[in-house]
Amino acid sequence: MNTVLEDRSSSPAWPRRRFLTALAAAGTAFPAAAQFRVDVSGVGARQIPIAIAPFRDEGALPTPVSGIVGADLARSGMFRVAGSPVALDERSVVAAADWRARGVDAVVAGSVTRMADGRLDIRFTLWDIVKGEQLVAQSKLVLAADLRLTAHRIADAIHEALTGERGVNATRIVYVVKAGKRYTLNVTDADGEGGQVALASPEPIISPAWSPDGRELAYVSFETQKAVVWVQDLITGSRRKLADFRGSNSAPAWSPDGRELAMTLTRDGISQLYAMPRAGGTPRRLTSSSAIDTEPVYAPDGRSIFFVSDRGGGPQVYRLPLDGGGPQRVTFTGGYNISPAVSPDGKLLAYISRQGDAFKLMTLDLAAGGVRTLTDTRDDESPSFAPNGKLIVYATRQQGRDVLMTTTLDGSFKTRLVSSGADMREPAWGPFER
Known part of the structure; x- marks a missing residue:
């Protein structure tokens, strides 16, 4: 949870949650392999029925390609995935009338061939049964180590061909795992x-x-016994301290152009928003108030920052124009709203709202003002949009464990990400590949 709200647990307006920096400052199943399980709740609207045949000769692989592709498409909430009652590969002749009679709108089949040098030749074809035509036919020669990534890219190609929208299966997420004291x-x-x-x-x-x-x-x-902001290069593994000022340094957020980061610092007393160049340097103060200002996140156009402040009494989401002008309150439903995340198109705000004694994932239409509750759980945290804006990943609790879930924007279709049993927290969805 990207938050540095000071500990005000003595006040009923500020219940003690897992605000770590605050304390420091002050369905579809694929039974062939367990890792393909997609725990589904709800029913997605207007799902595309699609049949995915086992890829020819994929049984020799440690991870069947068709299983990954099927689980990816099911997780999006846009597809109803089924197997194929007949053996197929990318060269098969598909009789559209037969598949229409089975209620199938699209069919995927393919093959895997191991080359002499150990690489894999993965081929697949996507047929549009409704239109009676072949939509996609691809061949990918890849290293065995890239098998999973290749399967995700196949799922994305199918997703885009059938929906017109870019898939997110080949993207990455980051999250924190807590196992014991580690x-x-x-x-x-x-x-x-x-x-x-x-x-x-x-x-x-x-x-x-x-x-x-x-x-x-x-x-x-x-790790140094205080909250410090670090930046780490994922290719080289090198890392550097970006903000290690007096007091707490927390809640980093990148600007859309990557040139600077907004964050929350207490170097001058109470938590306020600052911006710093990505290479480090002198912080530039963004807010000057007697309230707690925290959890900054840039709008996609880089012209404003959304953040949480208690300047109105309880924590609410505000928007700060960066070209001048004061903060404007954004959330008005409920007395406790935190953890803002903005959709890639800038139209939707996801956040966590206290509803009674529960914390729920909500969305707000920033233009029309409509508010929607997406979950029926009680301990939701840390929403983050997929880069295509069609899914949100968030943390919640199920059966006494912190788990990660994804949901569609209407809350009708949810999946739980595979868990080892340890607590999983603080998810953030990465960008598209560049």
Whole structure:
């Protein structure tokens, strides 16, 4: 949770949550393999029925390509995925009338061939049964280590061909895992699989944020016994302190052009917003108030910053124009609204709202003002939009564990990311590949 709200647990307006920096400052199943499980709740509207045949000779692989593709498409909420009752590959002749009789609108089939040098030749074809035509036919020669990424890219190609919108399966997410007294910062595929540990520490790690090019992560680490903002290069692994000023340094957020980061500092007393060049330097103060100003996030056009402030009494989301003018309040429904995230098109605000004694994921239409509750859970945290703006990843609690979920924008279709059983927190969805 990207927050540095000071501990005001003595006041009923500020219940004690897991504000770590505050304390420091003051369905579809693929049974062939367990990792393909997609735990689904709700029913997505206008789903496309699609059949995915096992790719010819994929049984020799440690990870079947068709299983990854099917799970990816199911997770989007836009497809109803089924298997194929007949064996197919990319060269098969598909009888559209037969598939229409089965209620299928699209069919995917392919093959995997291991080359003499160990590389994999992965081929697939997508047929549009409704139009009676072949939409996509591709061949990919890849290293065995890139099998999962290739499957995600196939799913994205299918997603875009059938919906006209870019898929996000080949993107990455970052999140924090807490296992016992150990914290790790994990960078994985968008389904929570694969990836790498960017940082491991016996001290808390919070507030990860992606650079716009996906090369670097900013985050807050308590490894020096205080909240410090670090930036880490994910290719080289090198890391540097960006903000280690007196007091607390927290809640980093990248500008859309990647040239600077907004963050919350208490160097001059109470939490206020500052901006710093990505290479470091002297902070530029953005807010000057007697209230707590925290959790900054840039609008996609870079012209304003959304943030949380208690200047009106309880925490609410405000917008600060960067070309002049004072902060403007954005959230008005409920007395406690935190953790803003803005959709890539700038039209929708996701945030966490206290509803009674529960904390719910909400969205606000920034133009029309409509508010929607997306969840029926009680401990939602840390929303982050997918780069195509069609899904939100967030943290919540299920059966006593912190887990990561994705939801469609109407809340009708949710999936739980694969978990090892450890607590998973603070998700942030990375950008498209560049």
